[in-house]
Amino acid sequence: MEGAALLPLFLCQNKCMNNPYKKLSLISLLLALAACAEDAPTEAQSVAESPASQIDLIMLGDYVVSMDSESSVYENGAVAIDDGVILAVGPAKKITDEYSAAETLAGDGRVVMPGLVNGHSHAAMTILRGVADDLALMDWLSNYIFPSEVQFVDSELVRIGTELACWEMIRGGTTTFVDMYYFPDTVAEVVDRCGMRALISSTVIDQRSPDAESAADSIQKGIGFIERWKNKNSRITPIFGPHANYTLNAEQLQATRAAANEHGVGISIHMSESLFELQYSKDKFGATSVEFYESIGFFDGPTIAAHMVWPTEAEIAILAERQVGVIHNPTSNMKIASGISPVAQMLEAGVRVGLGTDGAASNNDLDMWEEMRLAALLQKVDRMDPTVMSASTVLNMATRGGAIAIGLGDTIGSLEAGKRADLIQVAFDDVHHIPTYDVISHLVYVTDEQDVATVVVDGKVLMKDGEMLTIDTARVTVEANALAAKIQAALNERNQ
Numbered sequence: 430m431e432g433a434a435l436l437p438l439f440l441c442q443n444k445c446m447n448n449p450y451k452k453l454s455l456i457s458l459l460l461a462l463a464a465c466a467e468d469a470p471t472e473a474q475s476v477a478e479s480p481a482s483q484i485d486l487i488m489l490g491d492y493v494v495s496m497d498s499e500s501s502v503y504e505n506g507a508v509a510i511d512d513g514v515i516l517a518v519g520p521a522k523k524i525t526d527e528y529s530a531a532e533t534l535a536g537d538g539r540v541v542m543p544g545l546v547n548g549h550s551h552a553a554m555t556i557l558r559g560v561a562d563d564l565a566l567m568d569w570l571s572n573y574i575f576p577s578e579v580q581f582v583d584s585e586l587v588r589i590g591t592e593l594a595c596w597e598m599i600r601g602g603t604t605t606f607v608d609m610y611y612f613p614d615t616v617a618e619v620v621d622r623c624g625m626r627a628l629i630s631s632t633v634i635d636q637r638s639p640d641a642e643s644a645a646d647s648i649q650k651g652i653g654f655i656e657r658w659k660n661k662n663s664r665i666t667p668i669f670g671p672h673a674n675y676t677l678n679a680e681q682l683q684a685t686r687a688a689a690n691e692h693g694v695g696i697s698i699h700m701s702e703s704l705f706e707l708q709y710s711k712d713k714f715g716a717t718s719v720e721f722y723e724s725i726g727f728f729d730g731p732t733i734a735a736h737m738v739w740p741t742e743a744e745i746a747i748l749a750e751r752q753v754g755v756i757h758n759p760t761s762n763m764k765i766a767s768g769i770s771p772v773a774q775m776l777e778a779g780v781r782v783g784l785g786t787d788g789a790a791s792n793n794d795l796d797m798w799e800e801m802r803l804a805a806l807l808q809k810v811d812r813m814d815p816t817v818m819s820a821s822t823v824l825n826m827a828t829r830g831g832a833i834a835i836g837l838g839d840t841i842g843s844l845e846a847g848k849r850a851d852l853i854q855v856a857f858d859d860v861h862h863i864p865t866y867d868v869i870s871h872l873v874y875v876t877d878e879q880d881v882a883t884v885v886v887d888g889k890v891l892m893k894d895g896e897m898l899t900i901d902t903a904r905v906t907v908e909a910n911a912l913a914a915k916i917q918a919a920l921n922e923r924n925q
């Protein structure tokens with residue numbers, strides 16, 4: 430508005446100063462100025478006459494929780510969005526005076542906040558949800574998950590499983606996820622269609638996998654995937670996903686890092702997850718995981734390290750210094766009994782920490798609200814200190830901090846002018862939100878997936894008032910159940 434009001438005055442000054450008479454008397458100058466004043470609209474006229482800027486979308490809310498650096502919360506707030514970008518965040522009246530939107534999402538009884546960032550997942554494993562539970566990590570991986578994957582996982586399973594996962598994540602308010610699975614082109618095609626944002630890893634593992642024969646083969650295939658998807662779609666970032674240091678040797682891990690650096694992409698990996706890994710790393714490499722990775726130059730490039738349950742104090746310093754993005758997966762760590770990650774200690778040391786669900790076969794859902802709640806509760810009981818992890822710290826890990834941890838801190842994670850428009854509306858009309866004294870407390874300790882009403886990614890509405898707009902949920906349901914029936918029949922046959 431200020432710009433619009435100033436513009437006529439600026440034109441007027443030019444017009445006035447273009448007087449052909451070089452020497453103006455005081456009187457003629459005053460007369461000229463008076464003429465100018467007549468030409469210039471009054472401020473009231475200017476407001477009435479200058480139409481509000483036409484934009485794509487306004488999202489309203491009883492509260493807008495921006496997660497900006499000042500943790501600004503606007504009561505009766507709004508977010509103005511155009512061409513996928515946030516133009517302004519502030520009081521609703523100011524935004525609606527300034528902008529006229531093609532679509533306005535009403536915000537009565539709703540809280541607006543950034544979309545959630547799921548920093549570690551294996552999306553397609555929704556198809557294997559519940560196939561094997563209540564087992565130790567290596568038993569679960571070696572005797573159930575890896576064999577099941579080699580037998581059943583193909584591009585079709587990945588398509589259906591990823592669609593299920595995107596449906597579940599959008600429904601629960603997740604707008605960005607970091608994925609590690611097989612057939613990454615298929616994952617990328619699904620993400621492209623459903624409208625989410627994702628970092629998609631091409632898995633590197635030193636064993637026969639559903640889409641490669643060996644580590645070298647998986648690196649080569651990963652390079653192909655990265656060349657196909659780099660700079661193709663601004664919502665999709667292809668990366669490498671070396672599995673872990675117990676499924677790859679030092680040379681293979683170094684080769685993956687070299688390929689990632691050569692192609693200008695990051696890496697997502699499992700790191701320091703279990704006591705098994707700790708011992709394996711000591712036996713094989715003579716050092717615990719983080720020190721081993723540091724010793725081979727693995728952190729010479731963007732790294733997202735999932736789990737990080739067992740870092741030593743010296744390793745925490747390495748993670749902070751090397752700006753490794755650590756993803757905490759409390760449910761998976763509890764379910765597989767991997768241990769309690771020293772999240773509070775890492776945050777105190779300046780490590781970038783985000784949150785993730787891990788795959789649906791070890792969680793068993795993709796609910797980031799549950800991860801937030803468990804992240805807070807686990808740290809409190811572990812340290813026997815209820816002050817150690819506040820609701821706002823946890824909310825930050827699921828939004829702004831998570832975005833920083835996965836390397837998208839400049840693009841998403843908070844509601845600020847210039848960032849991409851990834852945001853959600855959470856309905857606060859369910860009984861568990863009545864009454865609400867503190868919105869942040871409710872978002873972390875009360876809200877669940879079903880409270881999420883509307884989801885926008887890159888300015889596009891993916892779910893509106895609970896209705897999925899980019900996924901044919903009826904078709905996906907039929908396909909998932911049909912595929913599960915085949916898997917169940919084959920498992921029954923194998924177990925006979």
Ligand SMILES: [Zn+2]
Binds near residue numbers: 550
């Ligand atoms: Zn994982």
